[in-house]
Amino acid sequence: MVQASSVEIRKVNKFYGPFQALKDIDLSVPPGKVTCLIGPSGSGKSTLLRCINFLEEYDSGEVRIDGQLIGYEAPGGRRMRARKLREMRRSIGMVFQQFNLWPHMTAQENVAEGLIRVRGLPRAEAADRAVEALRKVGLGDKMANHPARLSGGQQQRVAIARAIAMEPRLMLFDEPTSALDPELVGEVLNVMKTLAGEGMTMVVVTHEMGFAAHVADQVAFMEAGELVAVDAPARILHQPEDPRIQGFLRTYHERNAF
């Protein structure tokens, strides 16, 4: 079992100029649980996810990891010191839709990089741990490949290995399978399921309703910058009360029916 973090989001607001991308968001992510964020395009899912590791600055409210405020010294106060922010980010892994592997490094180098630069491990040890992390995602035989020599699914698994090698207590996923060919989605979801099974706290923005239904402990539905509902997967996906969720699911089912 991994050590798992909790996330508390309180009254978070985010503006892009006059446009309000997040409106008074409240969300609790309990330790060791999987939370899926769903909702239509442009509803603010990525923005909210990115506020959790402060890749996106929120303008007001609080985001706390294990009770510790991220991004600001105090609520409504000064920006947090860069060093302090980096320290907090060390225990938050993030996986992007576009993988964002470093193309000039091999799979192994991609994974070892953070261990060397951030954790300060000696090269040899970092290399060993990179191998270990890559084995875990089923890529023990692709360590020497550069990203250009890997399939999309393999690249995304390297990206997951890069994150978990840092031994995070929280993992953020932003549509990790949306850029993948359908036949490659499963291998990535399987790795994520394993992680969830080990008790990792996970926040997952996804359009994979199957994953949300079977793996998530709670599902949060967003629309137009608002968090409309948070509940058990079945209650959101099978008996939604809010007409906005009903509409979203109807569109989803229509698109996926043939």
Place this chain on the structure above:
Amino acid sequence: MEWSIFQQYGPMLLRGFAITIFCWLLGTILGMVLGLLIALAQRYGVKPVRWLLQTYIEIIRGTPFLVQLFVLYYGGPLIGLRLDALPAGLLGLTIYGSPYFAEIFRSAFRAVPHGQIEAARAIGMAEPSIIRRILLPLGLVSALPALVNFSIILTKETVILSIITVPELMYQVQRMSTETFRYLEANLVLALFFWGLVELISRAGRRLETRITKHLIERT
């Protein structure tokens, strides 16, 4: 055509060519380094710094090298900057090339996908590490063709150093021409030397490019 004069002037021309290559190489390297520093300062610096550097870039790019060299060599002593011809020439080349190199680096940095920088920030990498390990390597790759191209342009700018009496190839060719009246032969030799040099640089550039992009290109 009269080629026998090269028995007399050959060694002098070769020495001139050596100085041309020396000036080009050092001026290019220093100009690149200065340009890189400018590009980094523009990316990470505060507003006044960025504005100051943009002004510098516009002034240098907006004036002919010849004028810059005159100002530096003949105007320099007025403010206490008294340089010999060769150092003045090197400094001139460095300054002249720097804004072009800076612009090349600036746009190359912008071509590095932001997500790859964010991925580094997300695992807690510090900005200097990100620059050294991700921004610079990837930026250099996309900058390389333009860097080679501008270095080639710089080879030919070295001839201007002759007017402040740097004894490079053009200077020697002019001396030979006026002493022997063999303008055609002298300038043909000049052209030949430069053509060879440019050819060499562009070949080296292409090889380097193939080498460093080997891993970055997707197998199709």
